[in-house]
Amino acid sequence: MMENNNNSGLFGGLGGQTNLQGLSPYLNIDTSYLQSSPEYLFDQETKRGKMEKSFSAIGTAVCVGSGVGGVYGIYDGVRQTALSQLSGKLRRTQIMNYTLKGGAIAGNALGTVAVLYSLTHCLISLTAYEEDDELKSLISGTVTGAVFKSTAGLKKCARGGAIGLGLATIWAYGLKRQETVQNYM
Structure with missing residues (x-):
């Protein structure tokens, strides 16, 4: 049998090859065959719209509102259950209910305000x-x-x-x- 020492091609080995710039050290594959142009994670030429820019502010408002409402819900739940003299599992359940309800109410309210502000700001920006x-x-x-x-x-x-x-x-x-x-x- 005759061995072929031709190392050119897609799966060329290291033996005898002098140009190692495009060679992947992990796959032993010349990557220039796989990519035709450079790839970027973010396309610099695309522009986000005015409403699309406000999505992060709306999400932040919902999360901050839920956190603040949840903290107040814990405070109110502990206070109300202590006044009602609840104990054990029933008290924990009531505190959890106060916490979740307070977080949902405040998060929804702040999210609604953020959406209203963003919409009116975008509509005013058009004119x-x-x-x-x-x-x-x-x-x-x-x-x-x-x-x-x-x-x-x-x-x-x-x-x-x-x-x-x-x-x-x-x-x-x-x-x-x-x-x-x-x-x-």
């Missing part, structure tokens, strides 16, 4: 100039607060709009201008 970002935030915050409390009556609707305007003012003129916050936007 307003790009330079008026602070004004868009103030209008979006006011509308969000007013719409969120619109079913509770006119006074609470106006109070919700004022709270939304206050929080949007803190966001637009305080937090958003900080350099550490801008790194995450």
